[in-house]
Amino acid sequence: MTDLLTTVAGALAWARAALSEAAASEPLDAPLLLAHVLGCERAALLAHPQRVLTPAQSAAFRDMVERRADGLPVAYLTGERAFYDLTLIVTPDVLIPRPETEHLVERALAWARAREGSLRVADVGTGSGAIAVTLARHLPGARVWALDASHTALGVARCNAARYDLAAERVHFVQADLLGPLLGARGAFDLIAANLPYVPTSALEALAVTRHEPRLALDGGPDGLAVIRRLLAQVPRVLASDGLLLLEIEAAQGERAAALAAEALPGARVTVHADYAGHDRVVSAQWGS
Numbered sequence: 113m114t115d116l117l118t119t120v121a122g123a124l125a126w127a128r129a130a131l132s133e134a135a136a137s138e139p140l141d142a143p144l145l146l147a148h149v150l151g152c153e154r155a156a157l158l159a160h161p162q163r164v165l166t167p168a169q170s171a172a173f174r175d176m177v178e179r180r181a182d183g184l185p186v187a188y189l190t191g192e193r194a195f196y197d198l199t200l201i202v203t204p205d206v207l208i209p210r211p212e213t214e215h216l217v218e219r220a221l222a223w224a225r226a227r228e229g230s231l232r233v234a235d236v237g238t239g240s241g242a243i244a245v246t247l248a249r250h251l252p253g254a255r256v257w258a259l260d261a262s263h264t265a266l267g268v269a270r271c272n273a274a275r276y277d278l279a280a281e282r283v284h285f286v287q288a289d290l291l292g293p294l295l296g297a298r299g300a301f302d303l304i305a306a307n308l309p310y311v312p313t314s315a316l317e318a319l320a321v322t323r324h325e326p327r328l329a330l331d332g333g334p335d336g337l338a339v340i341r342r343l344l345a346q347v348p349r350v351l352a353s354d355g356l357l358l359l360e361i362e363a364a365q366g367e368r369a370a371a372l373a374a375e376a377l378p379g380a381r382v383t384v385h386a387d388y389a390g391h392d393r394v395v396s397a398q399w400g401s
């Protein structure tokens with residue numbers, strides 16, 4: 113088996129066979145891991161299939177593939193994940209940012225770009241900072257507050273803001289239960305974005321991700337909406353009278369989450385948006401419409 117790991121082509125063939133039985137393994141896992149070990153782009157693997165691996169590279173690759181076969185997500189092995197047009201640092205302290213969340217980011221950017229002037233944005237449950245850092249990078253006139261209950265997650269989010277040279281006065285990191293310390297600031301935010309935990313507790317055990325991703329990032333209580341419901345109770349105190357709330361949800365929660373948002377923000381225009389797969393993914397509530 114070790115002989116197979118002496119060239120790029122051999123290593124990829126071995127890894128694909130080793131991962132073929134692994135739960136949730138993707139065809140790109142093997143090339144992503146090998147490119148990481150070799151410090152090259154994935155395209156270089158295709159261009160140089162006969163490149164010879166050093167014994168140390170073979171050993172490192174074998175170790176990563178075995179850990180991947182045991183279920184550890186690729187992003188935790190490489191320490192990075194592509195999100196929107198960024199590459200974010202991730203550790204097991206944060207949820208691995210998902211492509212579905214890019215949908216919320218696109219909505220936020222489209223809304224923000226249609227407005228004039230400076231913007232005050234809150235990203236509640238920032239995790240890796242995926243939403244906060246992407247919005248701050250694309251909206252130079254925005255000040256962003258990135259909030260999370262997890263101190264260690266905020267550490268990762270800070271690293272991502274630094275990676276993209278976002279000045280401290282552009283992105284503020286706050287350890288908080290939801291919007292807690294900011295609740296006195298009436299009308300303070302033009303945009304509140306939140307991808308909070310929304311998996312029903314009873315569904316958690318069946319999910320492979322719960323073995324590796326933080327439970328605090330996933331557990332949405334009995335019906336999956338417990339944390340979102342608590343946020344909705346806070347939002348009217350801090351959302352500007354013409355502000356927008358964007359919530360990421362699970363596909364089955366569209367109707368219920370929209371009803372909760374409409375109840376919390378009387379008079380708001382509430383809409384459920386589907387993602388590219390056609391699943392309900394984001395609830396928006398435009399106040400003062």
Ligand SMILES: C[S@@+](CC[C@H](N)C(=O)[O-])C[C@H]1O[C@@H](n2cnc3c(N)ncnc32)[C@H](O)[C@@H]1O
Pocket residue numbers: 206207208209210213236237238239240241242243259260261262265288289290307308309310328329330339
């Ligand atoms: C689903 S993850 C989303 C992370 C990131 N926003 C993203 O989209 O990749 C939810 C995040 O909410 C945080 N969180 C959970 N409960 C919270 C609470 N009561 N107050 C603040 N943050 C909370 C978790 O620590 C986690 O980072």
